[in-house]
Amino acid sequence: MMKKSRRSFLKVAGIAAIGLGASPAMNFASSDSDGTALAVKGKNEQALTAHRWGMVIDTNKITEEIAEKITEICHKTHNVPDFKHEVDAEKYPKTRSVNHKQEIKWIWKEEFHYAFPEKEDEYLTEKFHDLPFLVTCNHCKNAPCVQACPTQATFKREDGIVIMDFHRCIGCRFCMAACPYGSRSFNFRDPRPFIAETIPDFPTRSKGVVEKCNLCAEQLAKGELPHCAQVSEGAIVVGDLEDPESDIRALLKEHFTIRRNESLGTEPSVYYIV
Amino acid sequence: MNKNMIIMGLVIFVLAVLSPFWFNMITTTEAAPKPELLGKAKEEKKCVLEKYDMRANHPSLLDEWRDSVVRDSNRQYTAANGHAYGMSLSTGENSCLGCHEDKAKFCDSCHTYASVDPYCWECHTNPKEIK
Numbered sequence: 001m002m003k004k005s006r007r008s009f010l011k012v013a014g015i016a017a018i019g020l021g022a023s024p025a026m027n028f029a030s031s032d033s034d035g036t037a038l039a040v041k042g043k044n045e046q047a048l049t050a051h052r053w054g055m056v057i058d059t060n061k062i063t064e065e066i067a068e069k070i071t072e073i074c075h076k077t078h079n080v081p082d083f084k085h086e087v088d089a090e091k092y093p094k095t096r097s098v099n100h101k102q103e104i105k106w107i108w109k110e111e112f113h114y115a116f117p118e119k120e121d122e123y124l125t126e127k128f129h130d131l132p133f134l135v136t137c138n139h140c141k142n143a144p145c146v147q148a149c150p151t152q153a154t155f156k157r158e159d160g161i162v163i164m165d166f167h168r169c170i171g172c173r174f175c176m177a178a179c180p181y182g183s184r185s186f187n188f189r190d191p192r193p194f195i196a197e198t199i200p201d202f203p204t205r206s207k208g209v210v211e212k213c214n215l216c217a218e219q220l221a222k223g224e225l226p227h228c229a230q231v232s233e234g235a236i237v238v239g240d241l242e243d244p245e246s247d248i249r250a251l252l253k254e255h256f257t258i259r260r261n262e263s264l265g266t267e268p269s270v271y272y273i274v
Numbered sequence: 275m276n277k278n279m280i281i282m283g284l285v286i287f288v289l290a291v292l293s294p295f296w297f298n299m300i301t302t303t304e305a306a307p308k309p310e311l312l313g314k315a316k317e318e319k320k321c322v323l324e325k326y327d328m329r330a331n332h333p334s335l336l337d338e339w340r341d342s343v344v345r346d347s348n349r350q351y352t353a354a355n356g357h358a359y360g361m362s363l364s365t366g367e368n369s370c371l372g373c374h375e376d377k378a379k380f381c382d383s384c385h386t387y388a389s390v391d392p393y394c395w396e397c398h399t400n401p402k403e404i405k
Binding site: 047158165167201203221 | 322323324327331335338340342344345346347348349350351352353354355361364365393396397398399400401404
């Protein structure tokens, strides 16, 4: 038998090492050519798009009834829990009743001096004392909640909507402290027992997650306007603030409008015709 | 004498180390349940990815979908096989559950067997379970 020299042993060992390394390298290279790499992601054809979504609320057209209708449809379609709802004891045993301070709201009625504390005035026009002002997330251009969120669960979409990725929310509530409008609510409890009728088109939330208005992103994707605008009888108009030809810009041109706490520099996208 | 002791010790050691295999040989284990294709899914015979790819990579596919829908607002997925799917677990005809009708037989049977507990359904709802 031939005696192996050190040199020939090293040669064989080297080739063997290359051979061993080849298979993981080949696998790595080929993993790119699977189905997901060839797929294309895109928007639905009928989706509504904008450069910056905004909302105009005509306070002259909002009555108590319309305001209630708007809150109701918004909260219903987004599975927002109502803690006054009586829990089905059979389905959810061991559910305790909830402290009323834990309410969750996306759009709701507010009094003028709470909605516009900067505009507080001893001799304020009388009608403002009892008008219902609908308030919601302002989808600010400089949103403080987005800056405060440590996980980027709250972020600004390219079309200006400030939206939440509920999957990423860790429930730290920095955003709630940052938001000067109180537009955000925290789920202290599992919300499911308190939803009267669960709508399958939108997920519920889980315990420990913050939530707020998403400007009906799921509606816009289907090519439909937000629910609040649909049932408002013309009191709420949603459109593209950066399109000079849009309905919303025509309204802003024509009427004097105010925004909530403008001096904070958050640049709200919700305008009020007063 | 010394040599015998060492060999005995080695044999016992090897037997002990391989004990999970011996255990498996004497006990019977249930075979992994196969996801059942019913209704629409059975007729279609074509999913978002190839069968084996889907089996291995559906969690990462769903993860990709969720980022796409929530963060990039892209909700339509045109797969390599040319079909367009709605990137959603449960909303619409074109979603996962829109085609795979029975969540219990499609998702849960395998997940329970493998004792994985994904938290999808803490928030997402199966339209069939809402009464």
